[in-house]
Amino acid sequence: MTQVINHGGGVHSIKVPIPDNPLGHTLVHLLDTGRGPVLIDTGWDDPEAWDTLTAGLASVGVDVADIHGVVITHHHPDHHGLSGQVREASGAWIAMHAADTAIVRRTRESEPGSWLSYLAAKLTAVGAPEDHIAPLLAAREQGGRMRTLPGLRAALPDREIVPGELLDLAGRSLRAIWTPGHTPGHVCLHLEEKHPANLPGRGRLFSGDHLLPGISPHVGLYEDPDDATATDPLGDYLDSLERIGRLGAAEVLPAHQHAFADAAGRVRELLDHHEERLTGLLALLAEPLTPWQLAERMEWNRPWAQIPHGSRNIAVSEAEAHLRRLVKLGRAEAVAGSEPVTYAAV
Structure with a gap:
């Protein structure tokens, strides 16, 4: 059964399923405007997701061909996956922040072998064991297997979301707020x-993945093989959270779970959670650890032994983001001469 919620004031949400994912679904929001309906996010590129999206639209009297525009909170495939198909069916424009559009373009243009080489070298540098890196090297030698992964042919947006500006939506006042952290170009949208x-x-x-009622979004390193800048995604995320907390929104319509009030209270919970987590990691860093060893010892939603290969890459990226934050705060530092590099509390 298609699950559509009427939030009032010309706003609906449609629960679009994500295949084989514990999150279950993406909440795709439909916003009525004077020039036609606009989608905020679109869901995963999957036949069941497409059928659910189009059935949800039909249940409120909208044909997918009527969609005027698509506003994307961030480039991840459970948000941007169906955007191209929506544009093909309707001629709709697609808008995204420039930093995430750059990731879409880079992903489309990169050769899978070069990405696998980068990932293998990066994992070696953070202390991953050889048996973890071996499948990546094997896939590189076979060539092309990466083409089955999501997001490789994601649609290129044709409009840029400019932070602080109202989007060009007839009869609506929707302002873009840049909230980097989960991705470098993540935006929330303030109605x-x-x-x-x-x-x-x-x-x-509309908070995308930035502010969710019951979970904290993944914050890992921003991956750009051609950019050696030492970014601080966790710092970006915490700063962005505080900015959202000051907005005073009456209600939050996130991209997962459910709508909720008291955004400022949820922001405080997340800020406290991350401070506690950083403090806990400092205790682990009483002895020098590589980022991989730190990830092994961090608390996840299941024991490390049960975390699959790809998710371990995500976990170690999150460990690195926390290390970057601790180093920037002067609470940890790299141990001189260590290879692979280890970090210790100061």
Whole structure:
């Protein structure tokens, strides 16, 4: 059964399934405008997801061919996956922040072998064991297997979301807020209109993955093989959280789980969670550890032995993001001369 929620004031959400993923679904939001309906995110590129999206639209009297535009909170495949198919069916424009559009372009243009070489070298540098790196090297030698992964042929957006500006949506006041952290170009979208149920606060916030009611989004390193800049994604995320907390939105409409009020309270919970996590990691760094060894010892949603290969890459990226933050704060440092590099609390 298609699950569609009417949030009032010309806003609906459609639960679009994500295949084989514990998150279960992406909440794709539909916004009525004076020039036609606009989607905020589109869901995973999968036949069941497409059928669910189009059935959800039909249930509120919208044909996918009627879609006027697509606004993407960030480039991940459970948000941007179906954008190209929506554009093919409707002629809709697609808008995304320039930093994430750059990732889409780079992914489309890169050879799978070069990405696998980069990933293998990177994992070697952070202390991953040989048996973890071997499948990547084997896939590189076979060539092309990466083409089965999501996001490789994602649609190139044709409009840029400019932070701080109102989007060009007839009859609506939707302002883009740049909230890097989960991705470098993640945006939240503030619907600066009176809440239809008169909840106290300033409008509604489409928060993407930035602010979720029950989970903290993944924050790992921004991966660009051609850029050696030492980014600080966790610092970006925490700064972005504080900015969102100050907005005073009456209600948050996230891309997963469910709508909720008290954005400022949820922001405080997440800030406290990350401070506790950083403090816990400092205790682990009483002895020098590689990023891989730190990831092995961190708390995840399951024991390390049960975490599959690809998810371990994501986990070690998150460990590295936390290390970057601790180093920037002067609370940890790399041990001189260590190879692979180890880090210790200061």
